Amino acid sequence: MTMTNVNRIKNRKVQLNNTSGYTGITYHKGREMWYARISFRGKTYSLGYFDRIEDAVRARKKAEESTFDDFIKSLQERKTIVVE
16 A cells, blocks of 8 residues: 555654654743644744643644645545546
C-alpha cells in the first residue's frame, strides 16, 4: 500500500523523544507553562502558553481541525471526478 502525504498527515505518530505525550505540546520550564504550536507548509505557528496541559491539547486539536482537515478536504475534492 502506497502512503500519500495526506495519509502521513492524518496518521502522524508522537515522536519517541516527546515528553508530553502530544504532538506540538511542550513544557516551558522558565514560565512553568505548557506551550502549544503547529507546523504547516514549512511554517510554525504559536498557539500560546497554557497553565494546564488539557488547555494546550485543546488548542492544538482545534488548530489541527481548522488547518489539516480543510487542507485534506480540499485535496480530496480535487481528486473527485464527476461524470455525467
